[in-house]
Amino acid sequence: MPDTAHFEFLLRLGDSCLVLGHRLSEWCGHAPELEEDIALANVALDLTGQADMLLAEAARFEGKGRDADALAFLRDAGDFRNLLICERPNGDFAHTIMRQFLFDAWQVELYGALAASSDKALAGIAGKAVKEAEYHLRHSGEWVVRLGDGTPESHSRAQDALDLLWPYTGEMFEADETVAALVAARIAPDPAALQSAWTRTVDDVLAEATLAKPPSGWMQTGGLTGRHSEALGHMLAVMQVLPRSHPGAKW
Amino acid sequence: MYTQGLDQRAPEGAAKAADDAAALVAFQARIDAEEKIEPNDWMPQGYRRTLVRQISQHAHSEIVGMLPEGNWITRAPSLRRKMILLAKVQDEGGHGLYLYSAAETLGVPRAEMVEQLLAGKAKYSSIFNYPTLTWADIGAIGWLVDGAAIMNQVPLCRCSYGPYARAMIRICREESFHQRQGYELMLKLAQGTSGQKRMAQDALNRWWWPSLMMFGPSDKESIHSSQNMAWKIKRVSNDDLRQKFIDVTVPQGHFLGLTFPDPELRLDEASGHWLHGPIDWTEFNRILAGDGPCNRERMAARRKAHADGAWVREAAAAHAAKRANRQRAKAAE
Ligand SMILES: [Fe+2]
Ligand SMILES: [Fe+2]
Numbered sequence: 001m002p003d004t005a006h007f008e009f010l011l012r013l014g015d016s017c018l019v020l021g022h023r024l025s026e027w028c029g030h031a032p033e034l035e036e037d038i039a040l041a042n043v044a045l046d047l048t049g050q051a052d053m054l055l056a057e058a059a060r061f062e063g064k065g066r067d068a069d070a071l072a073f074l075r076d077a078g079d080f081r082n083l084l085i086c087e088r089p090n091g092d093f094a095h096t097i098m099r100q101f102l103f104d105a106w107q108v109e110l111y112g113a114l115a116a117s118s119d120k121a122l123a124g125i126a127g128k129a130v131k132e133a134e135y136h137l138r139h140s141g142e143w144v145v146r147l148g149d150g151t152p153e154s155h156s157r158a159q160d161a162l163d164l165l166w167p168y169t170g171e172m173f174e175a176d177e178t179v180a181a182l183v184a185a186r187i188a189p190d191p192a193a194l195q196s197a198w199t200r201t202v203d204d205v206l207a208e209a210t211l212a213k214p215p216s217g218w219m220q221t222g223g224l225t226g227r228h229s230e231a232l233g234h235m236l237a238v239m240q241v242l243p244r245s246h247p248g249a250k251w
Numbered sequence: 252m253y254t255q256g257l258d259q260r261a262p263e264g265a266a267k268a269a270d271d272a273a274a275l276v277a278f279q280a281r282i283d284a285e286e287k288i289e290p291n292d293w294m295p296q297g298y299r300r301t302l303v304r305q306i307s308q309h310a311h312s313e314i315v316g317m318l319p320e321g322n323w324i325t326r327a328p329s330l331r332r333k334m335i336l337l338a339k340v341q342d343e344g345g346h347g348l349y350l351y352s353a354a355e356t357l358g359v360p361r362a363e364m365v366e367q368l369l370a371g372k373a374k375y376s377s378i379f380n381y382p383t384l385t386w387a388d389i390g391a392i393g394w395l396v397d398g399a400a401i402m403n404q405v406p407l408c409r410c411s412y413g414p415y416a417r418a419m420i421r422i423c424r425e426e427s428f429h430q431r432q433g434y435e436l437m438l439k440l441a442q443g444t445s446g447q448k449r450m451a452q453d454a455l456n457r458w459w460w461p462s463l464m465m466f467g468p469s470d471k472e473s474i475h476s477s478q479n480m481a482w483k484i485k486r487v488s489n490d491d492l493r494q495k496f497i498d499v500t501v502p503q504g505h506f507l508g509l510t511f512p513d514p515e516l517r518l519d520e521a522s523g524h525w526l527h528g529p530i531d532w533t534e535f536n537r538i539l540a541g542d543g544p545c546n547r548e549r550m551a552a553r554r555k556a557h558a559d560g561a562w563v564r565e566a567a568a569a570h571a572a573k574r575a576n577r578q579r580a581k582a583a584e
């Protein structure tokens with residue numbers, strides 16, 4: 001098992017957490033109600049904590065003396081490996097919640113499987129993080145139901161969000177050489193196996209929410225190889241400003 | 252924190268006359284015996300109103316206070332700092348929740364208190380009308396603003412009103428955590444590059460005087476401290492709390508290698524207190540009246556969040572109603 005594939009895989013996991021956590025943190029103080037301000041900050045905090053652990057592991061496999069902060073704050077957009085869905089701008093609350101739900105449903109399956117990884121450190125991280133992901137999924141799933149089966153306005157906003165985000169879900173289950181190498185080494189689960197469980201969760205919640213699942217069509221791709229949307233560069237410009245403008249400083 | 256606006260209001264004399272004199276005596280006797288007053292107990296109208304005002308102002312301050320710090324969450328310079336700040340701002344939201352709940356025990360619904368804030372009828376701590384211009388401001392807020400909040404709030408843990416006192420105990424524990432984290436952030440900057448040191452000094456220069464103002468006007472000018480003292484809503488005077496804060500904080504600042512923006516600041520050997528120069532109360536009053544650097548922005552942000560969130564709250568209510576209907580229909584089958 002080459003360390004480069006391992007590094008690459010951990011970056012994908014860690015970057016998705018980092019970028020989505022960042023997006024959620026943009027809500028802080030501006031949510032529709034106080035309870036949601038607290039809940040979104042809490043999910044952002046969990047994801048940032050997961051990113052911290054996963055990127056630290058990635059840095060270890062890279063073996064070039066970088067740490068989690070160096071990976072988070074001193075890489076350019078093209079070196080990020082997050083899923084494109086994570087960098088989608090927040091939009092309205094329906095958009096944020098739908099993005100979160102589609103992601104949480106994936107993360108629960110992924111971490112559940114990774115908890116049995118042959119990489120013991122990763123299994124440990126996943127075993128703890130799966131509990132957080134389950135809690136996040138309960139929160140986002142309940143909101144999808146409330147919005148979908150709420151008022152006509154909330155229903156149409158939730159449906160719009162689902163339609164816009166759907167093309168970003170295919171990427172969660174992409175397999176390439178990196179994934180194949182990790183699956184072979186029993187470090188990572190087969191994405192196809194995750195997809196069926198994810199689909200069940202999504203179908204159940206969408207049905208309860210009276211939302212229509214979009215027809216499967218073209219799926220966006222590129223995040224896993226560093227081809228991102230325009231949104232990521234703007235996000236990193238904000239996120240990385242201090243470490244970039246004070247080279248070598250400790251915080 | 253953030254009980255400062257309290258002493259600014261005119262006293263409410265009229266309500267008191269309505270209260271039964273014997274009940275008042277009995278009430279005061281309970282207070283004097285350090286008994287806690289609970290939500291269903293009889294209480295004078297003035298006591299109730301003072302508490303509602305103070306607790307709701309305090310709650311509003313926690314909520315508005317999320318904005319200046321939230322301003323730096325997306326620019327926190329390390330993963331650890333980002334987590335600390337997220338957790339802190341989340342705590343402040345939680346403080347808002349407990350405090351609104353404590354105020355609700357006095358018969359005012361949270362929605363009504365929030366409406367008053369958004370309508371500009373309720374105050375919140377003026378400290379949050381200052382901008383957070385650099386990362387060091389996050390350290391300065393934790394160290395000084397949370398630090399001043401603790402000084403103000405520790406006596407409130409012994410407040411005569413039970414739900415408020417109990418909320419305060421929990422809140423104070425978290426505020427002191429925030430204070431330590433803020434100071435540790437400042438320490439990192441003070442030991443850092445020249446740019447970081449400059450940032451730290453600039454933050455102290457800007458936050459020092461506003462922090463001292465958080466304790467409210469001098470006792471000489473404070474209108475109805477004495478009634479609140481008798482009711483044990485307020486337990487230590489503004490000036491005493493301010494002095495205590497200065498005595499604790501000045502050596503901490505010196506340890507950081509920073510200077511305070513007060514040329515008259517000096518240690519009085521005889522009393523052991525740090526004596527300070529005059530506080531610019533015209534600035535305080537101006538900001539209280541609405542003309543601070545960020546008053547309008549802060550309120551606009553709260554109003555926008557509330558307005559943008561209306562359809563979400565309506566959806567949640569509509570869904571809850573649908574669910575309840577379905578359950579009723581099912582039960583009737
Ligand atoms: Fe607080
Ligand atoms: Fe605090």
